[in-house]
Amino acid sequence: MTRAPVPGAARTWIIGAGSVVYIRSNASVVPLNASATAIWLLCDGFRAIDDIVAEVAEFFGVDPDMVRTEVNSAVAGFTRMGLLLDTEHEPPATDALAARPTAAPVPAPPGFAVAPGMTRIGPFAGLGSAFVVDVEELALAAFIADRLEDLLLSRPAVESDHAVVVRRSDGPDGQRSWAAEIDGRGCGPGADDDGVLQELLTGLVFETVSNRPVTFHAAAVEHGGRAALLTGSWGAGKTTTMLSLLRAGFGYMADEVVVVDPATFVAQPWPSPISQTEEGWRSLGVEPSTPSGCEQYVGWHQPLAASALGFARLAGPAPLGAMVIVVHAPGEPTRLEALDPAYVVAALQPMLLVAAHAREEWCDDLVALARVVPGYRLTVDDLATVPGLIAEVLDRR
Structure with a gap:
């Protein structure tokens, strides 16, 4: 039994030691390590499972019995994701890239x-x-x-x-x-x-913006003329981490939106008011206040302009030197670990501020960015040690 890719179901980029696969049905990205990438590329509709096992084993220099379970598991996973068909004949000669869906522009009223x-x-x-x-x-x-x-x-x-x-x-x-x-x-x-x-x-x-740069839901700071993007899931501590960097002398660029030129990899400042819980502000010695007339709309997070903070300096445009994924991991020590570019793409893709129909196009720019700018996973136990870690990776650039 051979396995063939579903025509037009996905698009693949080779990056780092592995790859990323964009699944068009749900506009999501799946990172693959080196062995999973090899298996995915060999699922071409002509090779049987035994052929795939033999080629993967030969490429990595291991016994076929050691990789058979991994191949079967990967093929089953690709099938569940809607990427593979069971077929015993030649698959349709459809160019997956030519079949990519496009969205017709919506005219303004x-x-x-x-x-x-x-x-x-x-x-x-x-x-x-x-x-x-x-x-x-x-x-x-x-x-x-x-x-x-x-x-x-x-x-x-x-x-x-x-x-x-x-x-x-x-x-x-x-x-x-x-x-x-x-x-x-x-x-x-x-x-x-x-x-x-x-x-x-x-x-x-x-x-509303046409021909826009790549934009993320993220924060950004500047050190030594280089920018660091900080992102993570809600509650991971992105803003708290950023504020600790500002206190250490880093420049403030953005709290909610990071704008990056995909041609130059330069991040542009978007210095919106910084949102933090009242408890969080008070822990920094800042007393938040609600603007007059907005009491009924301002909720749990209190936004304050950076100019209201005595420790924040505003930074100008700066080339991106690091992309940091802040992870909430209680019990783990403060650690900054380098990530494979494929996993950086998978972590950042959900943070793109873009409509679902345009995510594939923006993945081109995101992959290009991850090939040049290193990505890291940050766990925080002691905020005082974070500025030194971020400064070290930016100074390497």
């Missing part, structure tokens, strides 16, 4: 008419695009306008390219949520907590 009951704010401009925002509630419109201005967006005297609509709804339990559209197309997740409103708005900004 002519005139950008304001819907009944909506309040219009803007236009705003950022990274070469202008847009207006229509909001369902007057108080919420004022709050969103303040947040967009906090993100250093200007108010240009130009015609808008895009129309953004933000609608609010209150659930039966009193929880607020938002739904957003750009030019009539749904965009971004709904937010069920006031504290993530800024993240939603930041995502909306980048959805």
Whole structure:
């Protein structure tokens, strides 16, 4: 029995000692080590399982019986992911790259008419695009306008390219949520907590930008003319780690969004207010305050402008020198470990601020970035030791 790839189901990049496979059905990335990469590439619809076992064993110089279990497990996994078909004949001669799906551009509605009951704010401009925002509630419109201005967006005297609509709804339990559209197309997740409103708005900004650089949900700091990107899952300690670096003299570049030019690998500053829990701010000796009129919208995380912190200096553009994945691992010591580039791509791909239909295109830039800029896994037990570790890897560049 031979195994053939499902036509158009995936795209593969060879990177480092392994590879990354982009699965088009769910816009996700799977990292493969060297042996799994070899197995995946040999599943071409012409080789039987025994042939794959023999070639992998010969390539790595081991006994075939030692790799048979791994080959069977990998093939079963690829099949479960929808990447392989069972076939005893030649697979269809379909070029997977030519079959990649493309999304038709959505035209902006002519005139950008304001819907009944909506309040219009803007236009705003950022990274070469202008847009207006229509909001369902007057108080919420004022709050969103303040947040967009906090993100250093200007108010240009130009015609808008895009129309953004933000609608609010209150659930039966009193929880607020938002739904957003750009030019009539749904965009971004709904937010069920006031504290993530800024993240939603930041995502909306980048959805309106054409020919944009690679953008991540991440933080960034600068040291010695080099930038370090810091990212991780919610609650991993990304912002807390960044604040410890700022206290040690690192320059502040971003807390929520990191913008990287894929041609030059230069990170651009996006110095939005820094969000931290009230308890977290007080542990740093900072007393947070809620802006007047925003009490009902500001939630668990309290945003403060970097200028309000006595220990934060603003940094300019800087070439990216390290990509750091902050991992919440109680009990593990503080450690900065180098990662294989394939695993860096897999960790960063979910952090891309991009619509699902464009993730494959952006993976091209992400793979190029991971081939040049080293990635690391950071576990933190003692924050005081982190600045030295990050400075050391940046100084190597």
